[in-house]
Amino acid sequence: MPEKEDSRQRVSVPPYFTPDSARQLGSHLDSIFTFLHKRKGFNGTVLVTKYDQVVYKGAFGYTDFRSKDTLSTETAFQLASVSKQFTAMAIMMLKEQGKLRYEDSVQQYIPDFPYEGITIRQLLTHRSGLSNYTYFSDELWSDRNKPITNDDVLNLMAAHRPAVYYQPDTHFDYSNTGYMLLASIAEKASGMPFALFMYKHIFEPLEMKHTFMFSKDVITQTGSIATGHTGGRRKRSPDYLDTVLGDKGMYSTVEDLYKWDQALYTEKLVKRETLEEAFTGSRQKKRIEEDYGFGWRIRPVASGDTVVYHAGLWHGYTSYLLRNPKDHSAIIVLSNVPNGSLRYLKDLREFLYPLQASEAKSEGGKPLNARL
Template identity: 30%
Template sequence: MKVRFINMTTTLFVKNTFILLLCINFSNCQESREKKIEKIDQLLSDLNSNEQFNGGFMIGDRDVMLFEKVYGYADMKTKKPLDVTNSFGIASVNKTITATLIMKMVELEYFTVNNKLVDFFPKLPYTDITIDHLLTHTSGIPFYYDNLVKKHWDKFKQLTNNDLFKLYEEHQPKQEFPAGEKFSYSNAGYMFLAGIAERASKKTYDDLLRELIFEPANMKHTQRLTNINDDTNLAKPHALSLQEGAYVPLDFHEGYPDYLDSYFRDRKGAGGLNSTFTDLWKFSNALQTAKIIEGVAIKKMLSPAKTKDGKQNMYARGWQLEMINGKRNIGHRGGSEGENCFFRIALDENYTYFLIANAKTPYLSKINNQIKNILQGNPIEKVKISGVERLSLLYEKNDYETIASEAKKLSAQKDDYYFELVEFNNISWQYWQQENFEKAFDFLKLATVAMPNNAGAWEVLAEAYMERGKNEQAIKYYKLTIDKLNTDETKKDKKWVTEWIVEIQNKIEKMEESKKNKSIEKRD
């Protein structure tokens, strides 16, 4: 494990009006600050030892980087260790950088936030969408994957932003809702923002980032993956391989040819950037010291978005907003097929941190919550082990009965393990997409073994049987779902449970009626 502990002296000098909004330190004294960082280090070290965390953590205040450390491997297949100088894929944290670029270009009068999307893409039918709608995820622009890529693109060909724009112009999928009506997170919106920046300036997105963001912030190691040489210092992204029963680099994963990242690597705006701990700290510092954009643009960028009905979202322009004990936090979460991360700037407590796992595991949100607890001086909770993950690692090398026995054993160890239906469903769906229905059903059955009183687990199993046309089994498990609901003292007699039961009963009646009609037809 490589670690860099930096001198923790800080300056109390307030450099500009933006910094007046900040507290000078995120803890009351040097000792308590160091102790909090030590607790975070111990948490991540323990989780790494327990195979729940592979990645790194950085924290700094406005003036200095305080701590950065990595835990685990840059490449789990070759056992190459991580280093604090590695670059990581930052996924949707990219949106904070794109939004900052757009607001800088507004400041330079390339356009205003009220300019329309069709001012730059006149062949599109979405005439009510503005730049501000794209920034705030209120545009209603159709989802690009289901509407376009899945239907009209050969996954064996590399996809670029310009290819995607042509698909929108050619097929013109229907807008999801009128612009400004509601919030709906959109990667496509940020890809179009990158396109607007290029068309307005006649420069590439990469050149704009370098000139307007990276050079002013002195960020020397942030760039898109497609621009990085093969000998890069990149920490490889990993995903759980069901076939190998281990986490493997994406390019060795059985699902990688179908992963969007495998053929849409050359994307701009919404994701695709790689960065380092040092560069992300420099980005935070540059924002807070007006090295990139001035106070008016910053204020606009960080103002909560509102929909037409006046409701305020906890999302600004490229930044997720959070109030904790009355104190303002900005940042963004990022996630892809092979990594997850959290970037957070505590405006009123003067610290920035970046937490990254270069393996897509079920733990990072839970880990991030405990880091926030430590920084806020709250008690921390144990990050339990995912029972579904551990079963997945064992599944291909054991028979179903062995795995079912293990599920029962782990479900009894409630202090150490947890089970969630969504995790079972995710594994089952991976097999379902491969049309390996036997294994898909195994995981749906395992959910009922590990969570026998969970009505939802029995309903999902019933739904799957119905989907495969096996109505007798579906009816059996739908009835078990009703039994579970009726015997759960915390749920029965509630209105939503009654409505749920009625919905299930209607499905049972339809299947029984269908069975009856088929029997009559057979006799005739």
């Protein structure tokens, strides 16, 4: 694929954001995550940027509590629902290539799909009304020791027609099934396996060398991969649902996700106007705290800025990626112990984007761990 022109979006760095203030911010963040690790059980990796600069990165704890291998910022984690923004990007790329349209019906790509009136746009914005495949597969898939694929889920839907939650385009209802379908549509439209499309068109061009899709051979991947654990630090083994892709199933590192974040300020993958729709709200109620674009949640923070973000939870992993386009900042946190320690991310957002406080003051503000 020929590389698109960079056309990088620039951000003006204010005079007060000096190398010294960046180091001070990094020191505050180190105090925060050291506190979360020692006192709240955080086990994972983190990378924080501001004005396109990495101001802090760190790794806390173990890839596996049995082997006691230590984490690094190049350790790969299952991204869970943070994968959805990458699935949406695949669809946007195929739209730009003229291989699909957002208003196309699912049947144009999956002819035996049993539900009428559902479009690609509705899948992207969680307005399909479809029931959750992780629930109906538990009832309909006979052998839990046999991995289930996207095609298997589609066959279950065609054969059994699980009841929908809502009629299409009547409600926002967060749907893993919708993003599983988007991966299958991308496969049909591109003519190649979804994992291969992602590698050739996203991971390889962005030099995301430690990023890959789940497969039965994931254990043989090169480099370090964090093992998922329960909140009690017991190892979680992969199960039959892990092989479904699109809504989850992607592994990456905080270092590679920083490359992804930076690429979204360029036109390396899609044109700027194409990407802007991913960051444009789709929910029809006027008074909502949070909106949704294509694979991204959209919400205001205390400072008045509007951020885009997504979180994920799946089988021993939690993930979080937030971007603030106003100051080109990002918070990237990956964990392999879902013990609730990441609920303090709300406090971290308020520390980085404070209410009615100048950024100059926030750089030298009180460390967050003093408030926890």
